[in-house]
Amino acid sequence: MNLPEYVRLVEVGPRDGLQNEQRPISVADKVRLVDDLSACGLSCIEVGSFVSPKWVPQMAGSAEVFAAIEWRPGVTYAALTPNLKGLEAALAAGVREVAVFASASERFSQRNINCSIDESLQRFEPLMQLAHEQGLRVRGYVSCVLGCPYEGAIAKEQVAAVAKTLFAMGCYEISLGDTIGVGTPNATRRLIETVGREVPRERLAGHFHDTFGQALVNVYASLQEGVEVFDASVAGLGGCPYAKGATGNVATEDVLYLLNGLGIRTGIDLAALSTAGQRICNVLGKTNGSRVGAALGAASRAE
Ligand code: HMG
Numbered sequence: 001m002n003l004p005e006y007v008r009l010v011e012v013g014p015r016d017g018l019q020n021e022q023r024p025i026s027v028a029d030k031v032r033l034v035d036d037l038s039a040c041g042l043s044c045i046e047v048g049s050f051v052s053p054k055w056v057p058q059m060a061g062s063a064e065v066f067a068a069i070e071w072r073p074g075v076t077y078a079a080l081t082p083n084l085k086g087l088e089a090a091l092a093a094g095v096r097e098v099a100v101f102a103s104a105s106e107r108f109s110q111r112n113i114n115c116s117i118d119e120s121l122q123r124f125e126p127l128m129q130l131a132h133e134q135g136l137r138v139r140g141y142v143s144c145v146l147g148c149p150y151e152g153a154i155a156k157e158q159v160a161a162v163a164k165t166l167f168a169m170g171c172y173e174i175s176l177g178d179t180i181g182v183g184t185p186n187a188t189r190r191l192i193e194t195v196g197r198e199v200p201r202e203r204l205a206g207h208f209h210d211t212f213g214q215a216l217v218n219v220y221a222s223l224q225e226g227v228e229v230f231d232a233s234v235a236g237l238g239g240c241p242y243a244k245g246a247t248g249n250v251a252t253e254d255v256l257y258l259l260n261g262l263g264i265r266t267g268i269d270l271a272a273l274s275t276a277g278q279r280i281c282n283v284l285g286k287t288n289g290s291r292v293g294a295a296l297g298a299a300s301r302a303e
């Protein structure tokens with residue numbers, strides 16, 4: 001079987017993870033998390049988002065976080081920006097890569113960003129233009145690719161159409177989001193096959209939430225389909241504010257353990273990452289959502 005030699009992990013814990021935590025998190029704790037993560041060898045970190053604080057209060061301090069983190073050379077520090085207002089705030093904070101998000105489900109789009117899929121794509125046009133003028137890289141997310149909390153099954157052709165549009169608009173990579181974590185490996189493979197006809201596979205990323213415990217097998221299924229980029233959240237932090245019951249992304253430690261076992265390089269130090277994961281869990285007062293992180297933590301306490 002042909003698996004990639006190198007995989008890029010995009011750490012989304014500080015954004016996708018923390019955006020859904022109930023307990024308020026200080027700017028200092030967010031900064032510490034981001035700095036811990038970059039020290040582990042992660043080269044892409046989604047630090048926060050510039051969205052309405054009424055909708056997502058946990059992301060309110062993102063500008064302060066960007067101002068205080070250590071900008072390590074070679075690391076991409078990205079922000080989620082839903083509209084021009086968000087992009088302008090990101091630019092003011094010195095951000096050089098942003099992400100936009102559209103849904104493959106009409107009803108999820110209405111609930112999450114208050115407009116139709118088409119309207120959301122139109123909203124990105126001025127954003128893409130300004131990002132292009134400023135030389136920023138833009139990543140595109142598609143949500144609900146393997147199911148929607150309101151509509152149920154989503155046609156893979158619909159996912160492919162949204163992905164194609166985002167790619168044509170200038171997104172350099174399309175991250176396919178199983179927002180509610182319902183996908184299983186064969187569905188994942190079929191989805192990549194269909195989307196891969198519209199967007200080159202080397203430009204696709206997998207973004208699997210772990211609600212039904214399938215995220216890691218879906219990562220493996222995607223690797224078999226030639227996907228080489230995965231989003232993951234340290235300690236499995238997070239959920240989705242608009243998808244009831246959705247848990248966090250697949251834990252970065254768990255994906256890394258899998259990749260290490262497969263002999264796939266990432267440049268990331270698993271021991272350091274586990275320590276970072278446990279530290280943020282202690283700050284949040286929650287159980288570690290990474291099986292690998294918990295196992296390594298238990299082993300080190302037993303020594
Ligand atoms: P809107 O069109 O202005 O309409 O924003 P609105 O009624 O939803 O928002 C109104 C208020 O938000 C106004 O303030 C705006 O100024 C303000 P008010 O007049 O009421 O005081 N506002 C903003 N404030 C700060 N920064 C901004 C901004 N834009 C408007 N950029 C919008 C529509 C989508 C921007 C808004 O609804 C919003 O920010 N929603 C939050 C969406 C969000 O963050 N969702 C979670 C992230 S997506 C996700 O997690 C999925 C993903 O992980 C992939 C996957 O798992 O599938 C990416």
Ligand code: MG
Nearest residue numbers: 016177179207
């Ligand atoms: Mg997500």
